[in-house]
Amino acid sequence: MSVVLLAGGVGGARFARALLEVVGPSELTIVGNVGDDLEVLGLHVSPDLDTVLYTLAGLSDEERGWGREGETWNALATVERLGGEAWFRLGDLDLGLHLVRAQALAAGAPLSAVTARLASALGVETRLLPATDDRLRTWIATASGVFAFQEWFVLRGHRDPVDGLRFEGAEAARPAPGVLEALAGARLILVAPSNPFVSVAPILAVRAIREVLERRAAPAVAVSPLIGGRAVKGPADRMLARLAGGTSPAQVAACYAGLIDALVVDERDAHDLAGLGEVRPIVTRTLMRDAGARRSLAEAALGGVRA
Protein backbone atom coordinates (compact mmCIF):
# COMPACT_ATOMS: atom_id res chain seq x y z
CA MET A 1 0.00 0.00 0.00
CA SER A 2 1.08 3.58 -0.48
CA VAL A 3 0.53 6.13 2.23
CA VAL A 4 1.11 9.88 2.16
CA LEU A 5 1.67 11.68 5.45
CA LEU A 6 1.32 15.43 5.85
CA ALA A 7 3.71 16.28 8.66
CA GLY A 8 5.01 19.15 10.71
CA GLY A 9 7.95 18.93 13.12
CA VAL A 10 8.16 16.79 16.26
CA GLY A 11 4.65 15.29 16.14
CA GLY A 12 5.00 14.60 12.44
CA ALA A 13 8.45 13.08 12.84
CA ARG A 14 7.44 10.77 15.66
CA PHE A 15 4.28 9.69 13.88
CA ALA A 16 6.31 9.00 10.72
CA ARG A 17 8.62 6.80 12.75
CA ALA A 18 5.58 5.01 14.19
CA LEU A 19 4.20 4.36 10.70
CA LEU A 20 7.56 2.99 9.58
CA GLU A 21 7.32 0.36 12.27
CA VAL A 22 4.25 -0.93 10.43
CA VAL A 23 4.73 -0.12 6.74
CA GLY A 24 7.91 -0.33 4.65
CA PRO A 25 9.91 2.78 3.82
CA SER A 26 8.96 2.60 0.16
CA GLU A 27 5.26 2.60 1.03
CA LEU A 28 5.39 5.98 2.76
CA THR A 29 5.79 9.48 1.32
CA ILE A 30 6.08 12.33 3.79
CA VAL A 31 5.05 15.82 2.72
CA GLY A 32 6.72 18.26 5.11
CA ASN A 33 5.89 21.76 6.22
CA VAL A 34 8.16 24.56 5.05
CA GLY A 35 6.16 27.49 6.42
CA ASP A 36 8.52 27.73 9.39
CA ASP A 37 11.64 27.81 7.23
CA LEU A 38 13.89 30.78 7.82
CA GLU A 39 17.16 32.39 6.92
CA VAL A 40 19.51 32.60 9.87
CA LEU A 41 23.18 33.60 9.68
CA GLY A 42 22.66 33.65 5.93
CA LEU A 43 21.65 29.97 5.89
CA HIS A 44 18.34 28.49 4.82
CA VAL A 45 17.01 26.40 7.71
CA SER A 46 14.05 24.02 7.36
CA PRO A 47 13.30 23.07 10.96
CA ASP A 48 10.37 20.74 10.26
CA LEU A 49 12.04 18.83 7.43
CA ASP A 50 15.16 18.50 9.57
CA THR A 51 13.26 17.20 12.57
CA VAL A 52 11.76 14.49 10.35
CA LEU A 53 15.16 13.69 8.86
CA TYR A 54 16.95 13.53 12.19
CA THR A 55 14.18 11.45 13.76
CA LEU A 56 14.06 8.92 10.94
CA ALA A 57 17.87 8.76 10.81
CA GLY A 58 17.99 8.09 14.55
CA LEU A 59 19.97 11.26 15.15
CA SER A 60 17.45 13.39 17.00
CA ASP A 61 17.66 14.54 20.58
CA GLU A 62 14.55 12.89 22.00
CA GLU A 63 14.65 14.70 25.29
CA ARG A 64 15.08 18.22 23.94
CA GLY A 65 12.59 17.50 21.18
CA TRP A 66 14.57 19.19 18.40
CA GLY A 67 18.03 19.11 16.93
CA ARG A 68 20.62 16.40 17.18
CA GLU A 69 21.66 14.15 20.02
CA GLY A 70 25.15 14.82 21.37
CA GLU A 71 25.00 18.35 19.98
CA THR A 72 27.60 21.01 20.81
CA TRP A 73 27.21 24.78 20.56
CA ASN A 74 30.65 26.15 19.83
CA ALA A 75 29.93 27.96 16.57
CA LEU A 76 27.05 29.75 18.23
CA ALA A 77 29.25 30.67 21.19
CA THR A 78 31.53 32.49 18.74
CA VAL A 79 28.56 34.09 16.98
CA GLU A 80 27.31 35.33 20.33
CA ARG A 81 30.70 36.70 21.31
CA LEU A 82 30.90 38.54 17.99
CA GLY A 83 27.45 40.06 18.43
CA GLY A 84 25.98 37.98 15.60
CA GLU A 85 22.59 36.39 15.09
CA ALA A 86 22.49 33.85 17.90
CA TRP A 87 18.80 33.75 18.84
CA PHE A 88 18.01 30.69 16.74
CA ARG A 89 19.83 27.79 18.36
CA LEU A 90 21.88 26.11 15.66
CA GLY A 91 24.15 23.43 17.08
CA ASP A 92 27.44 22.46 15.48
CA LEU A 93 26.31 19.06 14.16
CA ASP A 94 23.16 20.69 12.85
CA LEU A 95 25.08 23.57 11.23
CA GLY A 96 26.94 21.17 8.99
CA LEU A 97 23.66 20.22 7.36
CA HIS A 98 22.55 23.84 6.96
CA LEU A 99 25.88 24.72 5.35
CA VAL A 100 25.62 21.88 2.84
CA ARG A 101 22.00 22.72 2.06
CA ALA A 102 22.61 26.47 1.75
CA GLN A 103 25.46 25.86 -0.65
CA ALA A 104 23.36 23.53 -2.79
CA LEU A 105 20.44 25.98 -2.81
CA ALA A 106 22.78 28.82 -3.76
CA ALA A 107 24.00 26.68 -6.64
CA GLY A 108 20.41 26.48 -7.88
CA ALA A 109 19.23 23.10 -6.58
CA PRO A 110 15.57 23.07 -5.50
CA LEU A 111 14.82 22.32 -1.85
CA SER A 112 13.24 18.97 -2.77
CA ALA A 113 16.39 17.79 -4.53
CA VAL A 114 18.60 18.91 -1.65
CA THR A 115 16.28 17.23 0.86
CA ALA A 116 16.43 13.97 -1.11
CA ARG A 117 20.22 14.14 -1.16
CA LEU A 118 20.42 14.79 2.58
CA ALA A 119 17.97 11.99 3.34
CA SER A 120 19.91 9.57 1.21
CA ALA A 121 23.22 10.55 2.85
CA LEU A 122 21.65 9.99 6.28
CA GLY A 123 20.30 6.59 5.27
CA VAL A 124 16.65 7.64 5.34
CA GLU A 125 14.90 5.48 2.73
CA THR A 126 11.45 7.01 3.08
CA ARG A 127 10.68 9.75 0.60
CA LEU A 128 10.51 13.16 2.28
CA LEU A 129 9.18 16.00 0.13
CA PRO A 130 8.83 19.63 1.07
CA ALA A 131 5.28 20.79 0.34
CA THR A 132 6.79 23.19 -2.16
CA ASP A 133 10.16 24.31 -3.52
CA ASP A 134 8.82 27.83 -3.73
CA ARG A 135 9.08 30.36 -0.97
CA LEU A 136 6.27 29.86 1.55
CA ARG A 137 6.48 31.57 4.92
CA THR A 138 4.12 31.60 7.87
CA TRP A 139 3.38 34.96 9.48
CA ILE A 140 1.69 35.25 12.85
CA ALA A 141 -0.61 38.16 13.66
CA THR A 142 -0.82 39.10 17.33
CA ALA A 143 -1.84 42.13 19.36
CA SER A 144 1.87 43.02 19.58
CA GLY A 145 2.38 42.93 15.83
CA VAL A 146 2.86 40.55 12.93
CA PHE A 147 5.85 38.24 13.28
CA ALA A 148 7.70 35.79 11.07
CA PHE A 149 6.91 32.35 12.44
CA GLN A 150 10.22 31.65 14.17
CA GLU A 151 10.36 35.13 15.58
CA TRP A 152 7.02 34.47 17.26
CA PHE A 153 7.79 30.87 18.16
CA VAL A 154 11.42 30.96 19.28
CA LEU A 155 12.35 34.55 19.96
CA ARG A 156 9.06 35.46 21.69
CA GLY A 157 8.50 31.95 23.07
CA HIS A 158 5.04 31.68 21.37
CA ARG A 159 3.58 33.63 24.25
CA ASP A 160 1.65 36.19 22.20
CA PRO A 161 -1.92 34.93 21.60
CA VAL A 162 -2.46 34.40 17.89
CA ASP A 163 -5.14 36.43 16.13
CA GLY A 164 -4.46 35.16 12.64
CA LEU A 165 -2.03 33.50 10.26
CA ARG A 166 -0.84 34.27 6.78
CA PHE A 167 1.01 31.87 4.53
CA GLU A 168 3.06 34.14 2.33
CA GLY A 169 3.51 32.72 -1.13
CA ALA A 170 1.20 29.73 -0.58
CA GLU A 171 -1.44 30.55 -3.17
CA ALA A 172 1.12 30.80 -5.96
CA ALA A 173 3.39 28.03 -4.68
CA ARG A 174 3.64 24.92 -6.84
CA PRO A 175 3.75 21.59 -5.02
CA ALA A 176 7.26 20.11 -5.05
CA PRO A 177 7.83 17.45 -7.72
CA GLY A 178 6.17 14.21 -6.66
CA VAL A 179 3.71 15.65 -4.13
CA LEU A 180 0.59 15.62 -6.32
CA GLU A 181 1.50 12.26 -7.84
CA ALA A 182 1.97 10.75 -4.39
CA LEU A 183 -1.38 12.13 -3.20
CA ALA A 184 -3.18 10.97 -6.35
CA GLY A 185 -1.71 7.48 -6.07
CA ALA A 186 -2.13 7.06 -2.31
CA ARG A 187 -4.29 4.31 -0.81
CA LEU A 188 -4.43 6.42 2.36
CA ILE A 189 -3.70 10.03 3.22
CA LEU A 190 -2.69 10.78 6.78
CA VAL A 191 -2.36 14.04 8.69
CA ALA A 192 0.15 13.79 11.54
CA PRO A 193 -0.60 14.89 15.12
CA SER A 194 1.06 18.21 14.37
CA ASN A 195 -0.23 21.69 15.12
CA PRO A 196 -3.11 22.18 12.64
CA PHE A 197 -2.53 25.93 12.33
CA VAL A 198 1.21 26.26 11.99
CA SER A 199 2.37 22.80 10.88
CA VAL A 200 -0.38 21.42 8.65
CA ALA A 201 -2.21 24.52 7.43
CA PRO A 202 0.85 25.83 5.52
CA ILE A 203 0.88 22.57 3.54
CA LEU A 204 -2.86 22.78 2.88
CA ALA A 205 -2.47 26.43 1.88
CA VAL A 206 -0.70 25.33 -1.30
CA ARG A 207 -3.67 25.58 -3.62
CA ALA A 208 -2.90 22.53 -5.75
CA ILE A 209 -2.38 20.35 -2.68
CA ARG A 210 -5.62 21.50 -1.12
CA GLU A 211 -7.51 20.88 -4.36
CA VAL A 212 -6.21 17.34 -4.81
CA LEU A 213 -7.19 16.62 -1.21
CA GLU A 214 -10.69 18.01 -1.75
CA ARG A 215 -11.10 15.67 -4.74
CA ARG A 216 -9.36 12.70 -3.13
CA ALA A 217 -10.34 9.14 -3.99
CA ALA A 218 -8.46 7.61 -1.05
CA PRO A 219 -9.60 8.04 2.53
CA ALA A 220 -7.88 10.73 4.59
CA VAL A 221 -7.31 10.35 8.31
CA ALA A 222 -5.97 12.98 10.68
CA VAL A 223 -4.51 12.28 14.09
CA SER A 224 -5.50 14.82 16.71
CA PRO A 225 -2.51 16.45 18.44
CA LEU A 226 -4.52 16.82 21.66
CA ILE A 227 -4.72 14.48 24.62
CA GLY A 228 -7.37 15.41 27.14
CA GLY A 229 -7.72 18.74 25.38
CA ARG A 230 -4.04 19.54 25.84
CA ALA A 231 -1.17 19.60 23.37
CA VAL A 232 1.67 17.21 24.19
CA LYS A 233 4.02 20.05 23.31
CA GLY A 234 3.67 23.57 21.96
CA PRO A 235 0.78 25.99 21.58
CA ALA A 236 -1.75 23.88 19.59
CA ASP A 237 -4.26 23.78 22.44
CA ARG A 238 -4.13 27.52 23.05
CA MET A 239 -4.46 28.19 19.35
CA LEU A 240 -7.44 25.85 19.00
CA ALA A 241 -9.17 27.48 21.95
CA ARG A 242 -8.61 30.95 20.55
CA LEU A 243 -8.98 30.42 16.83
CA ALA A 244 -11.42 27.48 16.64
CA GLY A 245 -13.40 28.15 19.80
CA GLY A 246 -12.38 25.06 21.78
CA THR A 247 -10.24 21.98 22.09
CA SER A 248 -12.70 19.18 21.46
CA PRO A 249 -12.25 16.68 18.59
CA ALA A 250 -14.88 18.62 16.60
CA GLN A 251 -12.71 21.71 16.68
CA VAL A 252 -9.67 19.76 15.53
CA ALA A 253 -11.71 18.21 12.72
CA ALA A 254 -12.96 21.66 11.71
CA CYS A 255 -9.37 22.62 10.90
CA TYR A 256 -9.51 20.00 8.16
CA ALA A 257 -13.09 20.59 6.99
CA GLY A 258 -13.79 18.78 3.73
CA LEU A 259 -10.29 17.27 3.74
CA ILE A 260 -10.54 14.28 6.10
CA ASP A 261 -12.82 11.27 6.51
CA ALA A 262 -11.73 10.18 9.97
CA LEU A 263 -10.04 11.63 13.04
CA VAL A 264 -7.95 9.59 15.45
CA VAL A 265 -8.71 10.92 18.94
CA ASP A 266 -7.25 10.00 22.27
CA GLU A 267 -9.31 7.95 24.73
CA ARG A 268 -9.24 10.93 27.04
CA ASP A 269 -11.12 13.02 24.48
CA ALA A 270 -13.63 10.30 23.57
CA HIS A 271 -16.30 11.68 25.91
CA ASP A 272 -16.85 14.61 23.60
CA LEU A 273 -17.31 13.40 20.04
CA ALA A 274 -20.24 15.69 19.20
CA GLY A 275 -20.04 17.90 16.15
CA LEU A 276 -17.79 15.66 14.10
CA GLY A 277 -20.40 15.45 11.33
CA GLU A 278 -19.27 13.08 8.63
CA VAL A 279 -15.83 12.67 10.13
CA ARG A 280 -15.61 9.23 11.72
CA PRO A 281 -13.82 9.11 15.10
CA ILE A 282 -11.17 6.45 15.68
CA VAL A 283 -10.54 6.27 19.42
CA THR A 284 -7.25 4.96 20.74
CA ARG A 285 -4.31 5.95 22.92
CA THR A 286 -2.33 8.53 20.98
CA LEU A 287 0.68 9.27 23.22
CA MET A 288 3.75 7.76 21.50
CA ARG A 289 5.57 6.95 24.72
CA ASP A 290 7.20 3.72 23.54
CA ALA A 291 7.43 1.35 20.59
CA GLY A 292 4.25 -0.49 21.54
CA ALA A 293 2.24 2.71 21.84
CA ARG A 294 3.66 4.01 18.57
CA ARG A 295 2.75 0.81 16.79
CA SER A 296 -0.79 0.72 18.07
CA LEU A 297 -1.36 4.37 17.10
CA ALA A 298 0.05 3.69 13.63
CA GLU A 299 -2.20 0.68 13.23
CA ALA A 300 -5.26 2.65 14.34
CA ALA A 301 -4.51 5.35 11.77
CA LEU A 302 -3.67 2.88 9.04
CA GLY A 303 -6.92 1.12 9.87
CA GLY A 304 -8.58 4.01 8.13
CA VAL A 305 -7.86 2.37 4.83
CA ARG A 306 -9.24 -0.97 5.86
CA ALA A 307 -12.55 0.38 7.20
Added chain:
Amino acid sequence: MSVVLLAGGVGGARFARALLEVVGPSELTIVGNVGDDLEVLGLHVSPDLDTVLYTLAGLSDEERGWGREGETWNALATVERLGGEAWFRLGDLDLGLHLVRAQALAAGAPLSAVTARLASALGVETRLLPATDDRLRTWIATASGVFAFQEWFVLRGHRDPVDGLRFEGAEAARPAPGVLEALAGARLILVAPSNPFVSVAPILAVRAIREVLERRAAPAVAVSPLIGGRAVKGPADRMLARLAGGTSPAQVAACYAGLIDALVVDERDAHDLAGLGEVRPIVTRTLMRDAGARRSLAEAALGGVRA
Protein backbone atom coordinates in the same frame (compact mmCIF):
# COMPACT_ATOMS: atom_id res chain seq x y z
CA MET B 1 55.94 56.08 17.04
CA SER B 2 53.76 54.52 14.38
CA VAL B 3 54.66 51.24 12.77
CA VAL B 4 53.02 49.45 9.86
CA LEU B 5 53.49 45.70 9.56
CA LEU B 6 52.83 43.78 6.36
CA ALA B 7 51.85 40.33 7.54
CA GLY B 8 50.81 36.91 6.32
CA GLY B 9 49.51 34.14 8.56
CA VAL B 10 51.39 32.39 11.35
CA GLY B 11 54.74 34.19 10.98
CA GLY B 12 52.97 37.51 10.65
CA ALA B 13 50.71 36.85 13.61
CA ARG B 14 53.53 35.81 15.91
CA PHE B 15 55.70 38.72 14.88
CA ALA B 16 52.78 41.09 15.45
CA ARG B 17 52.41 39.69 18.95
CA ALA B 18 56.14 40.17 19.48
CA LEU B 19 55.90 43.80 18.38
CA LEU B 20 53.00 44.39 20.75
CA GLU B 21 55.20 43.37 23.63
CA VAL B 22 57.36 46.40 22.79
CA VAL B 23 55.02 49.02 21.25
CA GLY B 24 51.51 49.97 22.27
CA PRO B 25 48.49 48.67 20.33
CA SER B 26 47.69 52.12 18.98
CA GLU B 27 51.21 52.47 17.55
CA LEU B 28 50.86 49.45 15.27
CA THR B 29 48.82 48.97 12.10
CA ILE B 30 48.84 45.51 10.54
CA VAL B 31 48.17 45.16 6.82
CA GLY B 32 47.13 41.56 6.22
CA ASN B 33 47.30 39.29 3.21
CA VAL B 34 44.01 38.36 1.55
CA GLY B 35 45.45 36.47 -1.43
CA ASP B 36 44.72 33.17 0.30
CA ASP B 37 41.10 34.04 1.03
CA LEU B 38 38.59 31.57 -0.30
CA GLU B 39 34.95 30.65 -0.44
CA VAL B 40 34.24 27.37 1.30
CA LEU B 41 30.77 26.02 2.07
CA GLY B 42 29.49 29.30 0.70
CA LEU B 43 31.41 31.27 3.34
CA HIS B 44 34.16 33.82 2.78
CA VAL B 45 37.21 32.71 4.78
CA SER B 46 40.27 34.95 5.35
CA PRO B 47 42.80 32.55 6.84
CA ASP B 48 45.63 35.04 7.29
CA LEU B 49 43.52 37.79 8.83
CA ASP B 50 41.95 35.22 11.15
CA THR B 51 45.31 33.83 12.25
CA VAL B 52 46.37 37.35 13.21
CA LEU B 53 43.07 37.97 14.99
CA TYR B 54 43.12 34.72 16.90
CA THR B 55 46.78 35.12 17.85
CA LEU B 56 46.35 38.68 19.13
CA ALA B 57 43.14 37.75 20.94
CA GLY B 58 44.92 34.86 22.65
CA LEU B 59 42.57 32.34 21.05
CA SER B 60 44.92 30.56 18.65
CA ASP B 61 46.00 26.96 18.81
CA GLU B 62 49.74 27.41 19.20
CA GLU B 63 50.60 23.80 18.65
CA ARG B 64 48.59 23.24 15.51
CA GLY B 65 49.66 26.64 14.20
CA TRP B 66 46.25 27.65 12.87
CA GLY B 67 42.70 27.88 14.07
CA ARG B 68 41.40 28.13 17.59
CA GLU B 69 42.48 26.44 20.76
CA GLY B 70 39.95 23.98 22.17
CA GLU B 71 38.41 23.63 18.74
CA THR B 72 35.79 20.96 17.91
CA TRP B 73 34.91 19.60 14.48
CA ASN B 74 31.27 18.60 14.67
CA ALA B 75 29.88 20.74 11.87
CA LEU B 76 32.52 19.39 9.51
CA ALA B 77 31.74 15.83 10.60
CA THR B 78 28.18 16.41 9.40
CA VAL B 79 29.39 18.05 6.20
CA GLU B 80 31.61 15.05 5.54
CA ARG B 81 28.79 12.61 6.21
CA LEU B 82 26.57 14.52 3.79
CA GLY B 83 29.22 14.48 1.08
CA GLY B 84 29.78 18.24 1.33
CA GLU B 85 32.89 20.38 1.00
CA ALA B 86 35.00 19.16 3.92
CA TRP B 87 38.56 19.49 2.60
CA PHE B 88 39.18 22.87 4.23
CA ARG B 89 39.21 22.27 7.96
CA LEU B 90 36.77 24.70 9.53
CA GLY B 91 36.30 24.05 13.23
CA ASP B 92 33.10 24.86 15.08
CA LEU B 93 34.47 27.84 17.05
CA ASP B 94 36.04 29.14 13.86
CA LEU B 95 32.85 28.64 11.83
CA GLY B 96 30.98 31.06 14.05
CA LEU B 97 33.29 33.83 12.88
CA HIS B 98 32.95 32.88 9.22
CA LEU B 99 29.18 32.85 9.53
CA VAL B 100 29.11 36.31 11.08
CA ARG B 101 31.56 37.66 8.49
CA ALA B 102 29.79 36.06 5.52
CA GLN B 103 26.49 37.51 6.63
CA ALA B 104 27.99 40.99 7.02
CA LEU B 105 29.71 40.78 3.62
CA ALA B 106 26.47 39.60 2.01
CA ALA B 107 24.78 42.64 3.54
CA GLY B 108 27.29 44.84 1.73
CA ALA B 109 29.88 45.59 4.41
CA PRO B 110 33.47 45.78 3.10
CA LEU B 111 35.95 43.24 4.45
CA SER B 112 37.87 45.97 6.29
CA ALA B 113 34.77 47.08 8.20
CA VAL B 114 33.88 43.49 9.10
CA THR B 115 37.46 42.81 10.20
CA ALA B 116 37.41 45.89 12.44
CA ARG B 117 34.15 44.75 13.98
CA LEU B 118 35.48 41.24 14.62
CA ALA B 119 38.72 42.58 16.09
CA SER B 120 36.83 44.89 18.39
CA ALA B 121 34.52 42.09 19.55
CA LEU B 122 37.54 39.92 20.32
CA GLY B 123 39.24 42.69 22.28
CA VAL B 124 42.04 43.24 19.74
CA GLU B 125 42.99 46.89 20.02
CA THR B 126 45.58 46.93 17.26
CA ARG B 127 44.31 48.02 13.87
CA LEU B 128 44.18 45.11 11.42
CA LEU B 129 43.48 46.06 7.81
CA PRO B 130 43.12 43.73 4.85
CA ALA B 131 45.43 44.85 2.05
CA THR B 132 42.31 45.45 -0.01
CA ASP B 133 38.54 45.12 0.19
CA ASP B 134 38.51 44.11 -3.46
CA ARG B 135 38.78 40.56 -4.67
CA LEU B 136 42.43 39.48 -4.78
CA ARG B 137 43.27 35.81 -5.17
CA THR B 138 46.58 34.01 -5.40
CA TRP B 139 46.94 31.35 -8.10
CA ILE B 140 49.79 28.88 -8.13
CA ALA B 141 51.21 27.56 -11.40
CA THR B 142 52.77 24.09 -11.23
CA ALA B 143 53.63 21.31 -13.64
CA SER B 144 50.34 19.65 -12.65
CA GLY B 145 48.24 22.71 -13.43
CA VAL B 146 47.27 26.07 -12.04
CA PHE B 147 45.58 25.94 -8.64
CA ALA B 148 43.77 28.37 -6.39
CA PHE B 149 46.08 28.99 -3.45
CA GLN B 150 44.29 26.88 -0.87
CA GLU B 151 43.77 24.09 -3.32
CA TRP B 152 47.54 23.95 -3.79
CA PHE B 153 48.36 24.57 -0.15
CA VAL B 154 45.79 22.52 1.75
CA LEU B 155 44.23 20.06 -0.66
CA ARG B 156 47.50 19.17 -2.42
CA GLY B 157 49.64 19.75 0.69
CA HIS B 158 51.86 22.32 -1.14
CA ARG B 159 53.83 19.41 -2.61
CA ASP B 160 53.77 20.57 -6.25
CA PRO B 161 56.85 22.69 -6.98
CA VAL B 162 55.80 26.22 -7.84
CA ASP B 163 56.65 27.57 -11.28
CA GLY B 164 54.89 30.90 -10.91
CA LEU B 165 52.27 32.92 -9.10
CA ARG B 166 49.47 35.16 -10.21
CA PHE B 167 47.61 37.61 -8.01
CA GLU B 168 44.22 37.83 -9.63
CA GLY B 169 42.69 41.26 -9.23
CA ALA B 170 45.77 42.81 -7.60
CA GLU B 171 46.59 45.41 -10.24
CA ALA B 172 43.10 46.89 -10.09
CA ALA B 173 42.59 46.41 -6.37
CA ARG B 174 42.32 49.52 -4.26
CA PRO B 175 44.04 49.48 -0.88
CA ALA B 176 41.54 49.15 1.96
CA PRO B 177 40.65 52.43 3.67
CA GLY B 178 43.48 53.47 5.97
CA VAL B 179 46.26 51.41 4.36
CA LEU B 180 47.90 54.18 2.34
CA GLU B 181 47.46 56.71 5.13
CA ALA B 182 49.09 54.34 7.61
CA LEU B 183 52.02 53.69 5.28
CA ALA B 184 52.45 57.39 4.52
CA GLY B 185 52.40 58.30 8.21
CA ALA B 186 54.59 55.44 9.45
CA ARG B 187 57.89 56.02 11.21
CA LEU B 188 58.80 52.45 10.29
CA ILE B 189 57.49 49.89 7.85
CA LEU B 190 58.03 46.24 8.72
CA VAL B 191 57.63 43.08 6.68
CA ALA B 192 56.90 40.06 8.85
CA PRO B 193 58.80 36.76 8.64
CA SER B 194 56.09 35.42 6.38
CA ASN B 195 56.46 33.60 3.07
CA PRO B 196 57.62 36.33 0.62
CA PHE B 197 55.88 34.71 -2.35
CA VAL B 198 52.47 33.76 -1.03
CA SER B 199 52.04 35.91 2.09
CA VAL B 200 53.76 39.23 1.36
CA ALA B 201 53.81 39.40 -2.45
CA PRO B 202 49.99 39.52 -2.72
CA ILE B 203 50.03 42.64 -0.52
CA LEU B 204 52.82 44.20 -2.59
CA ALA B 205 50.96 43.30 -5.77
CA VAL B 206 48.36 45.95 -4.97
CA ARG B 207 49.74 48.67 -7.20
CA ALA B 208 49.06 51.62 -4.92
CA ILE B 209 50.64 49.84 -1.95
CA ARG B 210 53.73 48.96 -3.95
CA GLU B 211 54.01 52.53 -5.21
CA VAL B 212 53.79 54.10 -1.78
CA LEU B 213 56.46 51.68 -0.55
CA GLU B 214 58.73 52.54 -3.48
CA ARG B 215 58.43 56.22 -2.57
CA ARG B 216 58.59 55.70 1.20
CA ALA B 217 60.11 58.32 3.48
CA ALA B 218 60.30 55.97 6.47
CA PRO B 219 62.75 53.08 6.63
CA ALA B 220 61.43 49.64 5.74
CA VAL B 221 62.74 46.51 7.42
CA ALA B 222 61.89 42.93 6.48
CA VAL B 223 62.41 39.94 8.74
CA SER B 224 63.67 36.88 6.91
CA PRO B 225 61.45 33.82 7.40
CA LEU B 226 64.48 31.53 7.11
CA ILE B 227 66.70 30.13 9.85
CA GLY B 228 69.78 28.36 8.59
CA GLY B 229 68.30 28.47 5.11
CA ARG B 230 65.15 26.61 6.24
CA ALA B 231 61.62 27.85 6.79
CA VAL B 232 60.32 27.41 10.33
CA LYS B 233 57.09 26.17 8.77
CA GLY B 234 55.72 25.84 5.25
CA PRO B 235 57.25 25.93 1.78
CA ALA B 236 59.10 29.29 1.83
CA ASP B 237 62.54 27.66 1.60
CA ARG B 238 61.58 25.42 -1.32
CA MET B 239 60.00 28.34 -3.11
CA LEU B 240 63.05 30.57 -2.59
CA ALA B 241 65.34 27.84 -3.91
CA ARG B 242 63.21 27.30 -6.97
CA LEU B 243 61.98 30.80 -7.76
CA ALA B 244 64.83 32.99 -6.44
CA GLY B 245 67.72 30.59 -7.00
CA GLY B 246 68.71 30.03 -3.39
CA THR B 247 67.94 30.50 0.29
CA SER B 248 70.57 33.02 1.35
CA PRO B 249 69.64 36.43 2.81
CA ALA B 250 70.37 38.01 -0.58
CA GLN B 251 67.65 35.92 -2.18
CA VAL B 252 65.17 36.87 0.53
CA ALA B 253 66.08 40.54 0.07
CA ALA B 254 65.64 40.19 -3.69
CA CYS B 255 61.97 39.40 -3.10
CA TYR B 256 61.63 42.94 -1.74
CA ALA B 257 63.94 44.69 -4.21
CA GLY B 258 63.59 48.45 -3.94
CA LEU B 259 61.12 48.13 -1.10
CA ILE B 260 63.28 47.55 1.99
CA ASP B 261 66.28 49.22 3.60
CA ALA B 262 67.26 46.47 6.00
CA LEU B 263 66.77 42.75 6.46
CA VAL B 264 66.72 41.01 9.80
CA VAL B 265 68.54 37.69 9.37
CA ASP B 266 69.12 34.88 11.79
CA GLU B 267 72.56 34.32 13.30
CA ARG B 268 72.65 30.99 11.48
CA ASP B 269 72.45 32.79 8.13
CA ALA B 270 74.99 35.50 9.03
CA HIS B 271 77.86 33.67 7.31
CA ASP B 272 76.41 34.47 3.92
CA LEU B 273 75.54 38.15 3.69
CA ALA B 274 76.93 38.67 0.20
CA GLY B 275 74.73 40.20 -2.47
CA LEU B 276 72.55 42.28 -0.14
CA GLY B 277 73.56 45.45 -1.98
CA GLU B 278 72.11 48.50 -0.25
CA VAL B 279 70.02 46.40 2.11
CA ARG B 280 71.58 46.55 5.55
CA PRO B 281 71.65 43.25 7.45
CA ILE B 282 70.47 43.15 11.06
CA VAL B 283 71.71 39.92 12.60
CA THR B 284 69.91 38.42 15.60
CA ARG B 285 68.12 35.27 16.72
CA THR B 286 64.82 35.17 14.89
CA LEU B 287 63.08 32.07 16.28
CA MET B 288 60.18 33.30 18.44
CA ARG B 289 60.35 30.43 20.89
CA ASP B 290 59.42 32.38 24.02
CA ALA B 291 58.59 35.87 25.26
CA GLY B 292 62.26 36.84 25.63
CA ALA B 293 63.12 35.73 22.11
CA ARG B 294 60.04 37.50 20.72
CA ARG B 295 60.97 40.70 22.47
CA SER B 296 64.57 40.72 21.30
CA LEU B 297 63.50 40.04 17.70
CA ALA B 298 60.95 42.85 17.91
CA GLU B 299 63.57 45.21 19.31
CA ALA B 300 66.04 44.29 16.57
CA ALA B 301 63.46 45.01 13.89
CA LEU B 302 62.23 48.19 15.57
CA GLY B 303 65.88 49.24 15.82
CA GLY B 304 65.63 49.86 12.10
CA VAL B 305 64.04 53.19 12.85
CA ARG B 306 66.68 54.20 15.35
CA ALA B 307 69.68 53.40 13.14
